[in-house]
Amino acid sequence: MNPRAANALLGAAGILLTLGAWELVARSGIVSQSVFPAPFHALATGLAKVPLADLGGHVWISLQRIALGFAAGALLGVGLAVAGGWYRTFGNLVRPVVELLRPIPPLAWIPMAIVWFGLGEPSKVFVIFLGAFFPVLTNTWKGMANIDPTLLRAGQTMGLSGPELLLKVAIPATLPDIATGLRIGWGLAFGVLVAAELIAAESGLGYLIMNARQLGEVEVIILGILVIGAANLVTDNLLARVLARWLNRSSEGSLP
Amino acid sequence: MSASAAPKIEVLRVSKQFGDAAAAPVLRDVDLACAENEFVCLLGRSGCGKTTLLNIIAGLVPPTAGEVRVDGEVVTGPGRGKGMVFQQNALFPWLSARGNVEFGARRSGLDKAGAGRVADELLDLVGLRDYGARYPGELSGGMQQRVAIARALALDPQILLMDEPFGALDEITRLDMQAELLRVWSSRRKTVVFVTHSIMEALALGDRIVVMGGGSIAAIHDVGLERPRSRSDPALLRLHDTIWQGLH
Numbered sequence: 097m098n099p100r101a102a103n104a105l106l107g108a109a110g111i112l113l114t115l116g117a118w119e120l121v122a123r124s125g126i127v128s129q130s131v132f133p134a135p136f137h138a139l140a141t142g143l144a145k146v147p148l149a150d151l152g153g154h155v156w157i158s159l160q161r162i163a164l165g166f167a168a169g170a171l172l173g174v175g176l177a178v179a180g181g182w183y184r185t186f187g188n189l190v191r192p193v194v195e196l197l198r199p200i201p202p203l204a205w206i207p208m209a210i211v212w213f214g215l216g217e218p219s220k221v222f223v224i225f226l227g228a229f230f231p232v233l234t235n236t237w238k239g240m241a242n243i244d245p246t247l248l249r250a251g252q253t254m255g256l257s258g259p260e261l262l263l264k265v266a267i268p269a270t271l272p273d274i275a276t277g278l279r280i281g282w283g284l285a286f287g288v289l290v291a292a293e294l295i296a297a298e299s300g301l302g303y304l305i306m307n308a309r310q311l312g313e314v315e316v317i318i319l320g321i322l323v324i325g326a327a328n329l330v331t332d333n334l335l336a337r338v339l340a341r342w343l344n345r346s347s348e349g350s351l352p
Numbered sequence: 353m354s355a356s357a358a359p360k361i362e363v364l365r366v367s368k369q370f371g372d373a374a375a376a377p378v379l380r381d382v383d384l385a386c387a388e389n390e391f392v393c394l395l396g397r398s399g400c401g402k403t404t405l406l407n408i409i410a411g412l413v414p415p416t417a418g419e420v421r422v423d424g425e426v427v428t429g430p431g432r433g434k435g436m437v438f439q440q441n442a443l444f445p446w447l448s449a450r451g452n453v454e455f456g457a458r459r460s461g462l463d464k465a466g467a468g469r470v471a472d473e474l475l476d477l478v479g480l481r482d483y484g485a486r487y488p489g490e491l492s493g494g495m496q497q498r499v500a501i502a503r504a505l506a507l508d509p510q511i512l513l514m515d516e517p518f519g520a521l522d523e524i525t526r527l528d529m530q531a532e533l534l535r536v537w538s539s540r541r542k543t544v545v546f547v548t549h550s551i552m553e554a555l556a557l558g559d560r561i562v563v564m565g566g567g568s569i570a571a572i573h574d575v576g577l578e579r580p581r582s583r584s585d586p587a588l589l590r591l592h593d594t595i596w597q598g599l600h
Contacts, residue, residue: 244441246440246441247441247444249412249438249442250436250438250443250444252412253412253431253435253513254432254456254459254507255430255431255507256459268444268446269444269445269446271446
């Protein structure tokens with residue numbers, strides 16, 4: 097068996113072991129089933145209460161919000177960091193503002209988001225945007241600051257300067273850091289999803305979970321949580337593959 | 353090369369000072385002329401100013417005083433007429449070996465097809481015909497420097513500036529690369545300025561050896577021996593001793 101397949105098998109075994117342990121604890125009667133239901137029971141009951149088509153709808157709307165917020169955060173994050181890293185004066189102007197805003201948790205912006213954007217889609221997308229924006233910005237900025245000067249000098253000796261040097265040398269040299277930022281940003285966009293969908297939502301995985309809490313449907317909460325985890329896992333893997341291909345560096349993009 | 357020909361590169365009373373005026377200058381009133389297709393080695397200890405002088409000739413660093421002329425024109429910045437090979441890690445890691453050489457060829461104004469042809473030719477010339485698809489991280493240090501030389505040649509420069517290009521290689525690879533460079537140079541004549549801190553390397557390669565110390569030129573030696581040179585040639589060893597003693 098090749099090592100990749102062995103690792104995948106080990107990973108699957110780990111998940112099954114965890115579910116098995118959970119099932120055992122739940123059935124042993126140590127904790128009440130209404131607080132901590134067994135996983136297979138919870139999934140079955142949850143799916144009975146929320147049909148697959150409905151669940152799919154929630155996943156879809158949540159993914160749309162994440163994708164929108166992430167895209168906006170990624171574009172602005174990369175754009176601002178590239179400009180700030182390349183044009184030093186602009187960078188020194190912007191950096192303190194960024195450092196001031198960066199430590200604020202995206203969730204603290206929710207009231208502001210409601211004031212600015214009301215209760216509709218834009219406020220949810222805005223909170224997700226904040227989750228994605230800062231990691232993309234800081235990683236890209238770090239990458240721009242750490243470009244090996246020899247690469248820039250090599251570009252200059254080939255007659256490159258100004259925006260051409262930025263486009264053909266500096267940005268490609270920063271791509272690995274941009275990719276890291278994008279993956280962290282995607283994870284954080286998922287992280288703030290539930291909070292974003294607390295804002296008067298009537299759909300989405302966050303809404304599903306919070307609504308189930310009010311109805312006392314523990315099984316649906318568990319179902320929703322597991323679906324968020326699975327959706328993040330699948331999409332993060334997809335993103336990693338796309339980025340590896342995009343980096344086009346066979347030493348790093350070790351995919352078949 | 354006739355004696356009356358105008359020099360290809362002229363360094364005229366070049367001085368360089370980093371930081372404030374109180375700091376000791378890195379270069380002090382350096383004068384040097386290199387003839388067309390001449391192979392000149394700048395030799396000296398670390399910190400003697402040889403790399404700074406090379407960077408000034410390249411146009412990467414402006415001199416504090418004096419000027420550098422190429423074909424009689426004052427150098428104001430880096431450009432395609434002057435290819436440069438750095439000590440290490442100057443290849444673009446996001447491009448394959450062939451992609452790196454192609455990049456240089458595109459910069460010399462060739463279209464995609466033409467650049468591809470030139471890249472293949474040059475990879476062949478440096479003995480890496482079968483490694484074009486590899487990325488820099490997948491090549492040994494010696495191979496990376498071959499690619500770097502090919503990329504510099506792809507610009508079709510008249511001048512090749514080399515900043516300790518074999519300084520990070522092991523001794524055996526370094527000797528191979530010296531022979532390799534001479535072979536390449538014999539088929540693509542260029543004016544070469546080659547920075548090194550190895551006396552033997554300078555003796556193996558240079559038409560002239562410019563010995564630098566304390567920011568100025570301490571001595572200039574004409575080697576005047578046929579290539580390839582034997583490292584046990586008595587004339588070469590005598591010159592080695594002369595240079596060695598001059599450095600103390």
